[in-house]
Structure formats: structure tokens, C-alpha cells
Amino acid sequence: MKNNQGLVRRRGRPPAFDRREVLERAAKIFWRRGYEGASIVDLTDAMGITAQSLYAAFGSKAQLYREALDWYRAALGxxxxxxxxxxxxxxxxxxxxxxxxxxxxxxxxxxxxxxxxxxxxxxxxxxxxxxxxxxxxxxxxxxxxxxxxxxxxxxxxxxxxxxxxxxxxxxxxxxxxxxxxxxxxxxxxxxxxxxxxxxxxxxxxx
Amino acid sequence: MKNNQGLVRRRGRPPAFDRREVLERAAKIFWRRGYEGASIVDLTDAMGITAQSLYAAFGSKAQLYREALDWYRAALGxxxxxxxxxxxxxxxxxxxxxxxxxxxxxxxxxxxxxxxxxxxxxxxxxxxxxxxxxxxxxxxxxxxxxxxxxxxxxxxxxxxxxxxxxxxxxxxxxxxxxxxxxxxxxxxxxxxxxxxxxxxxxxxxx
DNA sequence: AATTTATCACAGTGATCGCTACGTAATATC
DNA sequence: GATATTACGTAGCGATCACTGTGATAAATT
CATH class of the missing domain: 1.10.357.10 (Tetracycline Repressor, domain 2)
Structure with missing residues (x-):
């Protein structure tokens, strides 16, 4: 829908969420709570997706944190x-x-x-x-x-x-x-x- | 044994550890790992006492942390x-x-x-x-x-x-x-x- | 239509979290 | 020595941790 802007054509159902948007939401949780202080439940609640979608899209909590830091550096800090x-x-x-x-x-x-x-x-x-x-x-x-x-x-x-x-x-x-x-x-x-x-x-x- | 230097006479078995010494050991764990990063197992391992003794002597993890901060302020920082x-x-x-x-x-x-x-x-x-x-x-x-x-x-x-x-x-x-x-x-x-x-x-x- | 992939809800993994109940061992007072 | 009191070791509490399996359904491609 919103994401996957025609760059890479893939088969199957596309994700229903904007990867960058949920990443930004996750980053703000990490930002406020830190890596250890942010639980997967905290993150999925803020991101509006399930744990399965989180792991399918980002691999692990540590990898999500890495991408969140990338977002922060690129967007703000x-x-x-x-x-x-x-x-x-x-x-x-x-x-x-x-x-x-x-x-x-x-x-x-x-x-x-x-x-x-x-x-x-x-x-x-x-x-x-x-x-x-x-x-x-x-x-x-x-x-x-x-x-x-x-x-x-x-x-x-x-x-x-x-x-x-x-x-x-x-x-x-x-x-x-x-x-x-x-x-x-x-x-x-x-x-x-x-x-x-x-x-x-x-x-x-x- | 080492502690309870005749100040307050109490009945029953005396503690086998020096309260100030185990507090200092706990404080160093908190110091390095932070409050959340230091688990009860980390603390008891470093203090050389059981979780039972920790809770009997200090009440809770948060209270132990408070006393550890007191120790730090009094001794060092x-x-x-x-x-x-x-x-x-x-x-x-x-x-x-x-x-x-x-x-x-x-x-x-x-x-x-x-x-x-x-x-x-x-x-x-x-x-x-x-x-x-x-x-x-x-x-x-x-x-x-x-x-x-x-x-x-x-x-x-x-x-x-x-x-x-x-x-x-x-x-x-x-x-x-x-x-x-x-x-x-x-x-x-x-x-x-x-x-x-x-x-x-x-x-x-x- | 067939295939592929993502979604959801539900459940559950083993591990660890802070914390505690229980029985026994040790030391006090009487 | 008797008894009371406290500490210790073992074991385990319910809850949460990060993470995953299942199965049905939805939406895209070929």
C-alpha cells in the first residue's frame, strides 16, 4: 500500500504497514526507554504491529535497535x-x-x-x-x-x-x-x- | 562473627556476613551494571550470600540500591x-x-x-x-x-x-x-x- | 486459478525476572 | 540442656523476557 514504492517487485501480499513509520515509532520508544528498558510488548504496542511482523521485518530486537539508531542519525541527531x-x-x-x-x-x-x-x-x-x-x-x-x-x-x-x-x-x-x-x-x-x-x-x- | 560488634545484643543465630562489606560488593555491581542491568543473581553471586539473606538484610532490590547509593556517596562520590x-x-x-x-x-x-x-x-x-x-x-x-x-x-x-x-x-x-x-x-x-x-x-x- | 507472501490471533517455547515458603542448622537467652 | 530466635540452603512461586510455531485468511503476483 504505502510502502514498497515500485522499487522491488515481489510476489505475495505486501506488508500492511509503512516500514519507515513503524521504525520511527520503535526508535522513539528506544530513545525514551533505552535498549533494555524497551520490551517487545512496548515496541509492538507503539508500532501497531504484532511480534511476528516485527521479527519478519527487522529480525531481532538488537537489529531493530540498530536500524532505530540509523533512523535517529539520519533524521535528527x-x-x-x-x-x-x-x-x-x-x-x-x-x-x-x-x-x-x-x-x-x-x-x-x-x-x-x-x-x-x-x-x-x-x-x-x-x-x-x-x-x-x-x-x-x-x-x-x-x-x-x-x-x-x-x-x-x-x-x-x-x-x-x-x-x-x-x-x-x-x-x-x-x-x-x-x-x-x-x-x-x-x-x-x-x-x-x-x-x-x-x-x-x-x-x-x- | 565479624559484624554486630557488641552494639545491639540479639538472640538467635548471627549473620555470617559483614553487612557493610556485602553492601559494598553489591554497590559495585550496581555501579557497573546499573539498577536494571544488575540481576539478583549477579548481586548475590558478588555478595557471596543467598537471595534469602539479601532480602532479610535489605528488604528489596530497590532498597538495596538506595543503600548502595548511600554507600557510594559516603565513601566516594x-x-x-x-x-x-x-x-x-x-x-x-x-x-x-x-x-x-x-x-x-x-x-x-x-x-x-x-x-x-x-x-x-x-x-x-x-x-x-x-x-x-x-x-x-x-x-x-x-x-x-x-x-x-x-x-x-x-x-x-x-x-x-x-x-x-x-x-x-x-x-x-x-x-x-x-x-x-x-x-x-x-x-x-x-x-x-x-x-x-x-x-x-x-x-x-x- | 495457482502461487506466494503477509496478516492476524492464539499459543507456547525455555530462560530469567524479582521474590519467597519451607525445613534445617546454628547461636542466643534462660 | 531446653527453648526461642535467626540465618542458611534448597526449591520454587507467578510474571515477564525475547522469540517462535500454528493455522486461517487476505492480497499481491504469475
């Missing part, structure tokens, strides 16, 4: 190379901090970041899932670090600045913003924090 | 009014950030903070536990804020500084340090982040 590509690294990262402060408190979505504060401490059996999310955090910090290294070359950042520490600093503030958003902080409060962090970045401007 | 009481608020908070960076990476204990990044996103049934830990985070930030307000009165901090935002900023950095410690960061890396945050604090010195 990504720190992409493109987003960091504009001139003036310090302005780019200051805007990033402010944007994240606003995004983490957007009432249209669950509070906080789906990646920055996910799967911190979980049952041993789910350590692989935790490691996967940690890898996404590492990758984001690495992108920020690369952008800061470029900023030194381009003369935005002082040559004696430490891109590794500054990137970790930006990551830490974003993670803290996510914690406080989950604890109920408002947009203005978090933007004020982001601006303090941006001030510290500006201190390293060339 | 507390931001107490006393710790913040020394002169020069900015020096105090800078030292706090550095100390936390070191504590979060102490190989003698699980990585990160037991409170700063605990119970973020959990099953609905455990929302009360999550709220309890969030309250502890709020209380810590409130202590920092009070110390910063005093610093304005005492002339450490510039009168136009924002104690609320600065306290949230300190809290956010600590929370980010805890995330990155859990992700495997080392002491030196986190101390470098703490020092960047301390630099921003210093910018508001009177």
Missing part, C-alpha cells in the same frame, strides 16, 4: 561531516552545541540524545549493544576532533590548542546536556550551558 | 557542602572537576560515576528509581550553585556571572566525564577535559 564543513570551526561547534541543547528539549521528541546517554551500564548479555552505541559516540568525537585539527591548519584555532581535548570537551558537554534534558531541564537552561562551553571554545580562537 | 566549603570557589570547583576525572578512571573501581550517568532511560516500572537518582543529581548541582552564589557575595566570582548556568555547566561536564570514562577514556584524557572546563570557570573570576 547526526554530527555529520557535512554539518561540520562550514567555515569557522568555532562558530560551527558553538552552533552545534546550541542546536543540540534545543534538540534535546524539543517537546516533539523524547528528551535528551538517543546516542549520547544510551546503554551506559547494562546487563552483561547486552554488552555488545552497549559497545555499538559507544562506537557511535567515539565516531562523533573523532569528527569534531578532525574538524578542530583542520581549524588549526586553516588558522581558525590557535596552533597550541589541543584538538583531542577540545573535541572530548565538546562531547562531554553534549553528553551532560543530554543527561540534564532527561532530568527535565528546559531549552533556555541548556542553551545557557552550551553558550558557556562555546565561550571556552572561543578562548582558543587564533 | 559525594559532592558535600564540606568539600565545597574551602575558600576560592573557582579553585574548589576546578579541583572537584579534576578529582572526579581521576576518580571516574580509578582502576580500583568501576568506571564513571554511580550517580551522574545512572538510570537514564529505564523500563516504566522503574521510573521511581530513575527519579530518585535524578534527584541526587539535582541536589549536587544545587550545592554547586549555592557555592557559586556565595562566591559572588564573597567577591570570588564576578557579580554578573550566572551561578545557575555555571552550576549546570559544571554538572554537565562531570556527567560527560562519566560517560567517557564508561566508554574507556583514561585519566589523563579526562583531566584535560576537566581543565578546559576549569578555564571557563576562571573566566568568571572577579
Amino acid at each position: 547526526a554530527i555529520t561531516p557535512e554539518a561540520l564543513d562550514a567555515p569557522d570551526a568555532i562558530a560551527v561547534l558553538s552552533a552545534l552545541l546550541r542546536d543540540q541543547a534545543r534538540a534535546f528539549t524539543d517537546p516533539a521528541y523524547p528528551p535528551g540524545c538517543m546516542i549520547a546517554t544510551a546503554a551506559l551500564g547494562c546487563a552483561e548479555e547486552n554488552d555488545p549493544v552497549s559497545a555499538m552505541v559507544a562506537d557511535l559516540r567515539h565516531a562523533s568525537v573523532a569528527l569534531v576532533r578532525a574538524r578542530l585539527e583542520r581549524a588549526i591548519v586553516e588558522g581558525d584555532l590557535r596552533p597550541d590548542a589541543d584538538p583531542v581535548a577540545l573535541a572530548r570537551f565538546v562531547g562531554a558537554v553534549i553528553q551532560g546536556l543530554s543527561v540534564q534534558a532527561r532530568d527535565g531541564a528546559g531549552a533556555d537552561e541548556l542553551v545557557a550551558v552550551a553558550e558557556l562551553a562555546a565561550m571556552e571554545l572561543a578562548r582558543h580562537r587564533a | 559525594a559532592i558535600t557542602p564540606e568539600a565545597l566549603d574551602a575558600p576560592d570557589a573557582i579553585a574548589v570547583l576546578s579541583a572537584l572537576l579534576r578529582d572526579q576525572a581521576r576518580a571516574f578512571t580509578d582502576p580500583a573501581y568501576p568506571p564513571g560515576c554511580m550517580i551522574a550517568t545512572a538510570a537514564l532511560g529505564c523500563a516504566e516500572e522503574n521510573d521511581p528509581v530513575s527519579a530518585m537518582v535524578a534527584d541526587l543529581r539535582h541536589a549536587s548541582v544545587a550545592l554547586v550553585r549555592a557555592r557559586l552564589e556565595r562566591a559572588i557575595v564573597e567577591g570570588d566570582l564576578r557579580p554578573d556571572a550566572d551561578p545557575v548556568a555555571l552550576a549546570r555547566f559544571v554538572g554537565a561536564v562531570i556527567q560527560g566525564l562519566s560517560v567517557q570514562a564508561r566508554d574507556g577514556a583514561g585519566a589523563d584524557e579526562l583531566v584535560a577535559v576537566a581543565e578546559l572546563a576549569a578555564m571557563e570557570l576562571a573566566r568568571h573570576r572577579a
